[in-house]
């Protein structure tokens with residue numbers, strides 16, 4: 001098995017699954033019905049994307065394991081998602097800001113991955129890119145509305161920005177798998193993604209009258225399996241059924 | 251027992267009964283989900299593609315294809331899901347768009363997404379309520395003339 005290709009596929013699958021699970025926590029708790037529905041729709045897209053990626057990762061792994069094994073039976077240290085996506089929902093402003101930081105990567109990532117020389121990754125990217133265009137539009141709109149809204153909404157989303165900013169860079173710091181993917185043409189060039197992403201973030205924050213912190217300190221570790229304590233709680237929820245009743249099906 | 255010789259049109263006709271569980275008036279062919287039917291020595295392969303990657307209807311659609319074929323004594327078949335080329339609303343048939351409208355859902359309008367026609371009263375004086383509607387493939391609009399809310403099947 002190609003270990004780098006496997007890890008590369010898992011990194012993105014785990015990002016999508018964990019953020020999808022986080023967004024799903026809003027189901028029935030959204031500030032208004034339409035936005036409750038928007039968040040669960042986006043969650044569904046992300047979980048759908050993670051399924052396609054897990055199916056492919058299982059195929060690359062080639063030892064008979066399935067997408068379900070990868071989602072439900074790995075431990076926290078096996079997960080390769082970035083720390084940003086496992087951060088708690090907080091208030092609506094924090095969820096929006098987390099989403100925007102992720103979407104502004106995800107959308108350009110899939111767009112570039114469409115040119116992958118790995119047919120399967122290219123197909124998954126083409127399908128997912130269309131979906132992330134809507135996600136980015138939605139989260140960027142909300143950053144604007146909250147940032148340039150009332151005094152309270154501005155304050156809340158600015159404080160979300162201060163809190164989440166140190167988690168924003170990890171996703172564009174290359175792991176071994178990222179390096180291999182770029183060198184061998186099945187993955188993207190993260191430097192190119194970074195420049196597109198950074199200008200999108202800058203443009204939206206400026207229009208939203210928000211200020212990014214000057215400190216460039218960045219948390220990292222997610223891609224190599226070192227997570228914040230939050231991931232364990234997410235997995236406890238997500239994996240409970242398969243852990244308690246192995247092999248159980250609907 | 252006589253040997254049944256299968257042809258593509260016949261299968262296609264049978265699969266007209268397979269509809270989107272969320273929009274029962276529209277068949278999977280109308281929606282552009284049914285991509286191909288391949289017949290080789292009486293083995294049938296039905297090729298489908300998902301609308302959205304997380305669409306929960308796909309499982310139901312597969313089950314429904316399965317049941318429809320079996321009901322018609324076709325046992326030797328396989329359902330293949332392909333991702334590429336990615337599904338687009340451009341594949342929706344004109345017939346399908348008309349059925350959507352009659353059902354109360356505004357069909358995708360590739361030329362002008364800012365000017366969506368109300369499926370109830372045909373007014374173009376409508377506004378977007380939410381980018382995301384009752385399912386991933388739809389957004390929510392309201393008509394400023396007849397005041398009805400409605401779903402719009404968005405371009406994808």
Ligand SMILES: [Zn+2]
Pocket residue numbers: 368369370371372373393394395396397398
């Ligand atoms: Zn109307």
